[in-house]
Amino acid sequence: MKIALTIEKVGSGFGGAENTVAMFARVMHDAGHAVTIFARKAGGLDLPAGVRVELLPLGPLGRVRWLRAVRFAQEAAKAVRAGGFDLTIGFNKTYAQDVLIAVAGAHPGTLEYNRARFRSPLRRELWSLGKRLNPTQIGYRWIDRQAFGGNRPGEPGGEAGPFVIAPSAMVAEHFQRFHGVPADRIAVVPNGIRLPDQPPTPAETAERRARFRQRAGLTEGDVAALFIAWNYALKGLEPLLEAFAKLAPSRPTAVLVVCGSPKTQRYEALAERLGIADRVRWIGPVSDPREAYAGCDLLAFPTFYDPGALVVAEAQVAGLPVVTTKQNGAGELLTEGVDGFVIDSPWATADLADRIARLIDDPALRRRMSDAAAADAERHDLKRRLRETLAALPGFDAAGDRDEASEESNRRAA
Incomplete structure (x- = not known):
């Protein structure tokens, strides 16, 4: 299969989620798939030669900090739609995807829980008002509407929206509550970590x-x-x-x-x-x-x-x-x-x-x-979690192979 992964930054030079995407690309490649990563920045990558990394130019507007996420989401959408991919997987603040691996959770849930930091009801309300008026946050809400707002049925961002893989039941509930994702279009796979080849003595x-x-x-x-x-x-x-x-x-x-x-x-x-x-x-x-x-x-x-x-x-x-x-x-x-x-x-x-x-x-x-x-x-173990993620993808099994019977069933259901 031709598989596209979209994330703004990728590689060990940026953080846990960004490094996980690189490892996920390796697992998909080793299972025999043609993998392309679309990103804005890449660093600290150790990938097989067969994994293609394409850095997307965002143009002059991409240099405007509060527009950067929107511009990346737009350019990623163009790239995956033009690439003829069989499966598109997004990570964080993208919308043109068949599957969203929600490592950062649902953004409205993040805001709801974040405001609880403030003991004063007035401070909570002022903080929430600031988030509603913040241009960056407006951009995030726009991206969510593209992904879950109901565009054309059968396409990424359409009525069904992406299939969601959540890192916890808490996050799965947030996608149901805030974005209306049906429970049967969500799977829960906890985050994993890289274990050493040998435990310390x-x-x-x-x-x-x-x-x-x-x-x-x-x-x-x-x-x-x-x-x-x-x-x-x-x-x-x-x-x-x-x-x-x-x-x-x-x-x-x-x-x-x-x-x-x-x-x-x-x-x-x-x-x-x-x-x-x-x-x-x-x-x-x-x-x-x-x-x-x-x-x-x-x-x-x-x-x-x-x-x-x-x-x-x-x-x-x-x-x-x-x-x-x-x-x-x-x-x-x-x-x-x-x-x-x-x-x-x-x-x-x-x-x-x-x-x-x-x-x-x-x-x-x-x-x-x-x-x-x-x-x-x-x-x-991260490798185990990645296998569980593969098994949770519609039409795949734990080895990363396509499940033809499941694929046919999905096509009939669609």
């Missing part, structure tokens, strides 16, 4: 742990709760600091380790006001997150929104119990009380403090949950 893990704990200024007896993110506001650092302030006074060994963005000034000031400045370690960017996982004892990730946070899978593979929220699609991978805890909301700080405190207070519980978290690391 106990000696390697111990070395990583010692190295990170030295960097973080942790003593042997400290119990470290890890928070790792780049967008601290969205991922819930403020409620985490408030929750930690509730449990820290009675637990002298408890330490909160914050990794990710170097922009910590606001949160350091909050920790000072809460009286826990000496109990928080501000690490900033980490080149190898595996050291942070090895050096800490649990992951605290009270995010306001995440379609399916990769840090949850990474922490579980490393054997860390996880505390997260229902607003994180990856929380669906946890078994409550077995390998983690899922609370109702980031602002449920009493519940957040309670779950973290349980893990700090009970070494045996941490060990049991750690063993449970690491017991089935293979379920997070």
Whole structure:
């Protein structure tokens, strides 16, 4: 088959989703398909020679920041419609596609959950008004209308709209609620991560742990709760600091380790006001997150929104119990009380403090949950998830081969 993949940026030089697309292209190529990637930028690619990457020029309007996404979506639509492709797969903010792999979730859902960061109803409304008037957001809504608004039946963006592969049931529900996608046109395949060919030896893990704990200024007896993110506001650092302030006074060994963005000034000031400045370690960017996982004892990730946070899978593979929220699609991978805890909301700080405190207070519980978290690391394997994605595509099987009977059935149904 001739298959087109569309994403604005592709390659390991940009991020997790962008790198996943490159790996997906390799899997499709290895299954015998002719794959073309249409993108605006590419970097850090390691692809077979048979995978074609075409960078689309966006013209003068593409240099206008708030028009860039719209211009890419338009140019990608022209390219795939002119290319005679058998299957077109889009990733994020595109509309001319047979299948949408919704790694970033449904945009209206992102906005709905994002506004919950603000405690003040007035601030929530002002933030929402700003988003409604923002030119970039207007462009995103235009792209959604092209994909799901009902153009010509039987074409990408037509009445049926694209088939959606969502990273979580939460995101699947958003596509049903916000875009009217029928449940039978949605499949759920969780995000995956790249697993090492060989798991680290106990000696390697111990070395990583010692190295990170030295960097973080942790003593042997400290119990470290890890928070790792780049967008601290969205991922819930403020409620985490408030929750930690509730449990820290009675637990002298408890330490909160914050990794990710170097922009910590606001949160350091909050920790000072809460009286826990000496109990928080501000690490900033980490080149190898595996050291942070090895050096800490649990992951605290009270995010306001995440379609399916990769840090949850990474922490579980490393054997860390996880505390997260229902607003994180990856929380669906946890078994409550077995390998983690899922609370109702980031602002449920009493519940957040309670779950973290349980893990700090009970070494045996941490060990049991750690063993449970690491017991089935293979379920997070990106290669496995990509095979599951292939199997979920209409007319394909898990090997990436066309299912002719299914294809014929789909044609008759159409």
